[in-house]
Amino acid sequence: MALESYLRERLARKPLLVMTHVVCGYPSFEENLRALEVMAEFDVDLVELQFPFSEPSADGPRFVRANQLAIEHGTHTRDCFAFMARAAQRFPFKLLMMGYYNTVFKMGEAAFIEQLAAAGGAGLIVPDLPLEESGELRRLAAARDLDPILLLAPTNTEARLAQLGAAARGFVYAVARKGVTGSKTAMDAELSDFIARCRRVTQVPVGVGFGVSSREDIDFLRGRADIAIIGTAALAAWEERGEAGLRAFLAELLG
Amino acid sequence: MSLFDFAPGREGYYGTYGGCFLPEILTSTIDELRECFRACKADPAFWEEFRAVMRSYSGRPTPVTYLENLSRHLGGARIYVKREDLNHTGSHKINNVMGQGLICKRLGKTRVIAETGAGQHGFATATMAARFGLRCKIYMGAVDVARQRPNVFWMENLGAEVVAVEDGQRTLKDAINECLRDWVTNMADTHYVLGTACGPHPFPEMVSYFQSIIGLEAREQIQENAGRLPDRVYACVGGGSNAMGIFQGCLDDAGVELVGCEAGGFGPGPGGHASRLAYPDASLGVAQGYKTYFLQNEDGNMLETHSIAAGLDYIGVNPILAYLWEQKRVRFEAATDDEVREALRLVMRTEGLIPALESTHAFARAIAEAPAMGRDEIILINQSGRGDKDIFTVADAIDDRAWKQFIRAKADQYGA
Secondary structure: OHHHHHHHHHHOOOOOEEEEEEEOOOOOHHHHHHHHHHHHHOOOOEEEEEOOOOOOOOOOHHHHHHHHHHHHOOOOHHHHHHHHHHHHHHOOOEEEEEOOHHHHHHHOHHHHHHHHHHOOOOEEEOOOOOHHHOHHHHHHHHHOOOEEEEEEOOOOOHHHHHHHHHHOOOOEEEEOOOOOOOOOOOOOHHHHHHHHHHHHHOOOOEEEEOOOOOHHHHHHHEOOEOEEEOOHHHHHHHHHHHHHHHHHHHHHHHO | OOOOOOOOOOOOEEOOEEOOOOOHHHHHHHHHHHHHHHHHHOOHHHHHHHHHHHHHHHOOOOOEEEOHHHHHHHOOOEEEEEEHHHOHHHEOHHHHHHHHHHHHHHHOOOEEEEEEOOOHHHHHHHHHHHHHOOEEEEEEEHHHHHHOHHHHHHHHHOOOEEEEEOOOOOOHHHHHHHHHHHHHHHOOOEEEOOOOOOOOOOHHHHHHHHHHHHHHHHHHHHHHHHOOOOOEEEEEOOOOHHHHHHHOOOOOOOOOEEEEEEEEEOOOOOOOOEOOOOOOOOEEEEEOOEEEEEOEOOOOOEOOOOOOOHHHOOOEOOHHHHHHHHOOOEEEEEEEHHHHHHHHHHHHHHHOOOEOHHHHHHHHHHHHHHHHOOOOOEEEEEEOEEOHHHHHHHHHHOOOHHHHHHHHHHHHHOOO
16 A cells, blocks of 8 residues: 555645656666656656566567666666665655566565565566466565556456456556557547546556657646656657756656 | 366466466457467367368478488488478478468458568468468568578568567567567557467467377378387477477377477587577576576576577477476487587488478487387487578588589679
8 A cells, every 4th residue: 555655645746646767777777876866856756667678578679778788787686676775765756666577587476575675666567467477476565565566558358457457556557559668659539538448447546658758748648647657758868868868858848 | 188178277377387478468469369269279170271271282291201211320210200391381380370370360360470580480471471461571580680591582572571680689589579569569450470389378379289280190190101109209399389299199199209309509508509498507487478498597587599590599498398398298308509410411411301400400319319229119200391491501511612602603793
């Protein structure tokens, strides 16, 4: 309940929360830390720390490259947890582990959840772990008051959405469109309908991600969703102009 | 053995291996595929339709050939070969591809995508797409594009678009990732023709089902030709589709030993081979949609792999074979690049056969083991593909001077 209470408390003050994303170890942990500082300046509410994986098959080209380079630079799971612990002490926002299931599986679910709790994480987003396979992980996470975040997709049947919505803890991550991360999403009536469908099936806050990259997108989501999820666009801003680029991007988006 | 009678709640699992680990966006697509495949498998007319296609289009049944010269040369067991190389497009890949083409038509989809390593699966898929009037895009690691140009040439001329994948190690696994990325975007009109018996359920079962045509034929043929079932069956294992195909013919015959032959590359030690089970360098993991043994590090990130044969150069192994290995039903061995080169030379000279470098891994193990077997014993090898596609790699490996001269002359002719 900790994550949902935190979000509810913030939602009482702000109509739309923001979750951002960094790929651990890319370009470096030092730069990750500076990116988080900029995010804190804008009162970001949640940050996903992506633990790099060699086969990021749900990610688009920019994140694929970031994952690959982070691994080539020698980023290990233990380094990601150490970074999370450091960030959790320093920043007011909540941190989520984001990554692929093999990273969790290889360490062992129990050990991974223990480390996540010890590092001060609030939950985890594992897009290639379906609900059916997550029973034990969900039980372990619940015991440590951590929330595994479920993804809801526009291709889901109503029955499937209802099943996911009922099982959701913390918040749900509504995937705005088909495809991988990092392409443009049309903010239109179809998406609006999908967000409304997500709302109907769950009690927890609704976050929307995939292709959220502009001020117009944020304006569109305000009043429809609870959390705007910004991934690739922020990394693009950092890659183009570093700290200043990210600051300008977030100012344009949220200022 | 009823591998495919799943316990409640364990559909798609073979022991602890297999499963279906996909992003939520693909749930309805994979559900639709699973239901369609279930209906086809339950319909005897579907199998007959499949067999008819394979008979008229691919020349099935492929024969079993007795290798009298090689058997005599080795002085041990009598060696027979199942000739999947004689299929249209030159390998067993066409079996799975035509089967999935029929499934694709039932699903009403108009576009297919496929990954390919050696290029045989991409070649077969491009052929099927042309025949069935489907749009076709083939993803192939840039390294493989460079080493298998002849197959790329044919795919493009058959009307497929070939994309060289530049991510990761730029081999088969990266091509699979790229297919998954295409599929999460285009699933509405696109079927993913996964080429090997790996990936999320129902692919391992479905690919094994279509490839079982190899084993069903071979079982009859070896009894006709040799008078009884073989003592050992050898098949190379990359993803594992040809091995599953031929092994299914003798899975319930306890007296038949099944031997899976993996890519030993430069030999044991992380990074120099693609042997998941024969060498102790792999561990259990979940990637590319399924649970099996992967060549990975302590963080679960995949290791570099190496093989002389692009089609075996892969990080994971068919979950059904991992289970059969654990049950001690299938023995796993590796053949190194050097052993494969030697075996190829011997088979070409003694029998006039040119197995693909992939298939030659099975020959290499059989050649190593045959001399210690009795003359009344019988070996069956699956020659999963033909080797003429490997002309560049083989010419390199044996350092053929005349070939190099020819290439130079060609380059001059093209004004390089």
